[in-house]
Amino acid sequence: MKLRRRIFVVGGDLTPFIGKMHPDFIWKKHPDFGTRENPTLEQSLSAAINGALESTGVDAAQIEKGFIGNFAGELFSNQGHMGALAVRANAGLHGKPFSRVEGACASGGLAIVSCIDALLAGYDVVMAAGAEVQTSVSARDGAGYLARAAHWDEERSIDEFTFPAMFARRAKAYKAKYDVTDEDIAHVVAKAYANANKNPNAHMREVKVDLAHASKAGDTNPCFLANTELKDHLKVSDCSQVSDGGAAIILASEEGLKKLGKRPEDCVEILSYGQATGPLGQVADYTVLDTTALAAQEAYRDAGIGPDDVQVCEVHDCFAVTEVLMYEALGFAAPGKGTELAKQGETGIEGRIPVNTGGGLIAFGHPVGATGVKQVLEIFRQMKGLCGDYQIPNSPKIGLTANMGGDDRSSVCITLRNVE
Amino acid sequence: MKLRRRIFVVGGDLTPFIGKMHPDFIWKKHPDFGTRENPTLEQSLSAAINGALESTGVDAAQIEKGFIGNFAGELFSNQGHMGALAVRANAGLHGKPFSRVEGACASGGLAIVSCIDALLAGYDVVMAAGAEVQTSVSARDGAGYLARAAHWDEERSIDEFTFPAMFARRAKAYKAKYDVTDEDIAHVVAKAYANANKNPNAHMREVKVDLAHASKAGDTNPCFLANTELKDHLKVSDCSQVSDGGAAIILASEEGLKKLGKRPEDCVEILSYGQATGPLGQVADYTVLDTTALAAQEAYRDAGIGPDDVQVCEVHDCFAVTEVLMYEALGFAAPGKGTELAKQGETGIEGRIPVNTGGGLIAFGHPVGATGVKQVLEIFRQMKGLCGDYQIPNSPKIGLTANMGGDDRSSVCITLRNVE
Numbered sequence: 001m002k003l004r005r006r007i008f009v010v011g012g013d014l015t016p017f018i019g020k021m022h023p024d025f026i027w028k029k030h031p032d033f034g035t036r037e038n039p040t041l042e043q044s045l046s047a048a049i050n051g052a053l054e055s056t057g058v059d060a061a062q063i064e065k066g067f068i069g070n071f072a073g074e075l076f077s078n079q080g081h082m083g084a085l086a087v088r089a090n091a092g093l094h095g096k097p098f099s100r101v102e103g104a105c106a107s108g109g110l111a112i113v114s115c116i117d118a119l120l121a122g123y124d125v126v127m128a129a130g131a132e133v134q135t136s137v138s139a140r141d142g143a144g145y146l147a148r149a150a151h152w153d154e155e156r157s158i159d160e161f162t163f164p165a166m167f168a169r170r171a172k173a174y175k176a177k178y179d180v181t182d183e184d185i186a187h188v189v190a191k192a193y194a195n196a197n198k199n200p201n202a203h204m205r206e207v208k209v210d211l212a213h214a215s216k217a218g219d220t221n222p223c224f225l226a227n228t229e230l231k232d233h234l235k236v237s238d239c240s241q242v243s244d245g246g247a248a249i250i251l252a253s254e255e256g257l258k259k260l261g262k263r264p265e266d267c268v269e270i271l272s273y274g275q276a277t278g279p280l281g282q283v284a285d286y287t288v289l290d291t292t293a294l295a296a297q298e299a300y301r302d303a304g305i306g307p308d309d310v311q312v313c314e315v316h317d318c319f320a321v322t323e324v325l326m327y328e329a330l331g332f333a334a335p336g337k338g339t340e341l342a343k344q345g346e347t348g349i350e351g352r353i354p355v356n357t358g359g360g361l362i363a364f365g366h367p368v369g370a371t372g373v374k375q376v377l378e379i380f381r382q383m384k385g386l387c388g389d390y391q392i393p394n395s396p397k398i399g400l401t402a403n404m405g406g407d408d409r410s411s412v413c414i415t416l417r418n419v420e
Numbered sequence: 421m422k423l424r425r426r427i428f429v430v431g432g433d434l435t436p437f438i439g440k441m442h443p444d445f446i447w448k449k450h451p452d453f454g455t456r457e458n459p460t461l462e463q464s465l466s467a468a469i470n471g472a473l474e475s476t477g478v479d480a481a482q483i484e485k486g487f488i489g490n491f492a493g494e495l496f497s498n499q500g501h502m503g504a505l506a507v508r509a510n511a512g513l514h515g516k517p518f519s520r521v522e523g524a525c526a527s528g529g530l531a532i533v534s535c536i537d538a539l540l541a542g543y544d545v546v547m548a549a550g551a552e553v554q555t556s557v558s559a560r561d562g563a564g565y566l567a568r569a570a571h572w573d574e575e576r577s578i579d580e581f582t583f584p585a586m587f588a589r590r591a592k593a594y595k596a597k598y599d600v601t602d603e604d605i606a607h608v609v610a611k612a613y614a615n616a617n618k619n620p621n622a623h624m625r626e627v628k629v630d631l632a633h634a635s636k637a638g639d640t641n642p643c644f645l646a647n648t649e650l651k652d653h654l655k656v657s658d659c660s661q662v663s664d665g666g667a668a669i670i671l672a673s674e675e676g677l678k679k680l681g682k683r684p685e686d687c688v689e690i691l692s693y694g695q696a697t698g699p700l701g702q703v704a705d706y707t708v709l710d711t712t713a714l715a716a717q718e719a720y721r722d723a724g725i726g727p728d729d730v731q732v733c734e735v736h737d738c739f740a741v742t743e744v745l746m747y748e749a750l751g752f753a754a755p756g757k758g759t760e761l762a763k764q765g766e767t768g769i770e771g772r773i774p775v776n777t778g779g780g781l782i783a784f785g786h787p788v789g790a791t792g793v794k795q796v797l798e799i800f801r802q803m804k805g806l807c808g809d810y811q812i813p814n815s816p817k818i819g820l821t822a823n824m825g826g827d828d829r830s831s832v833c834i835t836l837r838n839v840e
Contacts, residue, residue: 002542004541004542040573065695071500072494072500074492074494074495074565075494075495077572078572078576079568079571080491080522080524080569081523081568081570081825081826081829081830083522083830084523084524084700084825084826084829085571087697087698087699088571088699094698094699095696095697095698095711095714096697097533097696097697098697098830099521099523099530099695099697100521101519101520101521101522102500102501102519102520102521102522103501103503104501104504110519114534117537117538117540117541118537118541120537120540120542121421121536121538121540121541122422145494147498148494148500148501149500149501150501151508152497152498152499153460156498275517276515276516277504277513277516277517278504278507278514279508279514280504280505280508281508291515294515405504406501406504409501409504410501410503410504410518410519
């Protein structure tokens with residue numbers, strides 16, 4: 001989408017992303033088990049919304065419209081109608097037009113797209129928030145809930161862990177086509193954990209996973225699929241986390257910035273977005289993310305930039321192979337060459353195109369509806385030098401996010417520019 | 421929302437709304453039970469989308485963006501990710517940006533709002549579609565699914581039939597405050613069935629309910645709530661239907677009309693929309709739909725019209741008392757006077773302000789996500805003289821829709837004008 005008005009990210013906030021293995025997450029191995037509870041969906045959403053208002057100094061009454069990214073609240077938390085849930089967060093939001101946007105794991109990115117459309121339509125100050133709670137049920141039940149992002153009747157039966165199996169299928173095809181090894185792919189996993197270990201908000205901030213561990217299946221890193229044709233192609237370390245959490249950002253037009261008393265230099269500008277949707281259950285080539293490629297082409301074209309201009313990037317690494325395929329879909333690497341980027345350190349924090357500097361979905365965590373919102377917030381934070389121990393050394397001018405739903409069926413790419 | 425560009429409804433289509441008591445619906449009393457199945461969510465959605473394309477002569481490739489209204493596909497059909505489901509309907513849609521919008525029973529209206537924002541943002545031809553299948557489970561289980569539109573933790577326990585109980589609470593409060601009887605309210609029910617009996621697409625097209633039946637509880641019209649304080653205030657005849665079905669419309673800017681080879685006179689113009697969201701679980705006054713009133717005020721103001729200008733209207737009669745409260749929220753009647761409008765025939769097909777000419781949610785049916793889309797399509801069809809036996813005699817110039825989610829927590833009002 002070519003933007004007829006200038007649009008800015010004013011700032012935002014997020015909750016820590018937590019779940020099993022996180023020190024604050026209450027489960028049977030935690031000393032507080034039975035005496036306190038983890039945050040609910042509403043608590044995560046409210047904390048993100050109010051955090052975004054507080055950290056930017058924006059009054060809730062100044063928010064003119066809002067969009068909530070959430071995938072499966074009805075299932076994990078018995079809660080839908082997320083727009084009306086969200087305005088409970090702050091009395092200043094009561095009565096405001098808030099609604100929910102859903103595109104599986106791209107729900108957060110789609111909430112931002114809806115915000116951009118609203119600003120282009122004529123609103124001046126809007127909010128995108130995303131949240132998900134997934135730890136309310138077992139991993140097995142949760143995998144069934146998440147399988148609603150696939151074509152249930154045609155794809156559910158591939159495995160009880162439907163999405164892990166679908167991406168094992170991609171890993172298998174990719175490794176065969178390009179003679180790539182598990183170790184080649186594991187470089188993105190090692191990078192994700194190394195980055196997350198520097199990120200206080202990351203789900204895996206205290207868990208160490210090195211290249212050796214991520215390269216080989218074994219007792220502490222099992223292949224868990226039942227599907228015998230795919231089982232060998234996915235290990236626990238290849239997977240993103242089952243996380244709870246929320247994120248929210250505030251966006252504004254130039255007129256909106258004036259209303260808020262903000263200067264463009266306080267902000268990051270959105271240059272363009274690309275959005276594409278592929279038909280559920282109809283993937284043409286398992287070695288290509290063609291829907292993401294389509295969205296990226298639109299985003300690049302409408303921003304007047306190309307892959308070489310990108311200096312910081314957030315990609316949707318729902319599984320390790322996905323990050324590799326993302327490098328190729330976004331034009332950072334030629335087909336079959338994606339693993340080399342990570343292997344050579346080019347996508348590390350100090351590399352040429354730092355990707356997923358806070359740990360990505362694999363180690364920062366993946367509270368589904370929050371992820372696309374967090375991606376844009378992370379680019380904002382890197383551009384404004386707010387990333388602490390995982391801050392990239394040179395402040396980047398141009399950034400890109402790629403948020404994906406299902407098996408590359410909904411995709412949103414957003415280009416950003418630091419205003420200095 | 422004041423519209424910075426002119427926006428037109430080009431046309432659309434819908435499936436018949438079906439469910440128990442409909443002659444084509446397969447259930448245990450149907451002769452085909454066990455030999456054929458009712459349409460799935462995907463089939464309803466696809467039929468509406470392709471019907472809209474065919475009836476308007478628009479090529480799928482000309483659709484630039486789409487929004488799907490659906491409330492609870494994850495629960496009733498194990499299916500989310502509705503944007504990627506929708507593009508399966510037609511190869512010409514593959515790759516197009518489609519996403520789902522959710523605001524409980526206002527999901528369809530919100531999909532249209534997203535279309536309007538997208539057109540104002542710069543798109544020229546867009547589609548809003550809505551669909552729901554609810555007959556896949558028992559009415560009791562379905563009521564639990566629909567309760568995800570309330571605040572689950574705080575409101576679910578009011579009754580196993582949560583929403584019927586919440587509106588029984590409104591009926592009780594309204595009758596007490598204004599000394600109104602069940603018979604006073606039943607006039608809207610008798611009107612709904614009379615209209616639906618003339619409508620070939622209506623769920624209740626063959627079921628007769630007259631004023632006497634709708635006024636009194638009894639063996640054939642039971643009060644079914646368990647909550648003893650509310651039980652007497654809601655009968656089966658007061659309720660909207662558990663329906664399956666889909667609806668879709670195509671909207672365009674002036675530039676879009678040129679691309680499609682359409683003239684404004686072929687279309688109905690959207691003058692404005694109003695959207696408001698109240699906090700879940702926090703209704704200030706059970707006798708007022710304050711969120712809908714807020715949305716209506718915005719819609720009237722931005723269209724430069726008032727209630728007296730409205731010549732045809734679709735309101736969200738999820739229960740009988742809701743239609744009465746809608747009359748008041750929309751400014752058609754003073755507080756406490758809503759029942760008189762229906763009693764005097766003013767909202768009948770031949771009245772001053774015909775409301776729900778096809779039978780409304782009570783008798784046309786209520787496939788949740790489709791309802792808000794169907795409302796706008798019905799205004800289009802009345803304005804263009806396409807309503808057959810239930811066509812209102814004078815072609816109306818100005819119309820209004822009011823689509824509501826939950827207990828008046830999300831509300832969308834749209835004003836329309838016939839272009840002649």
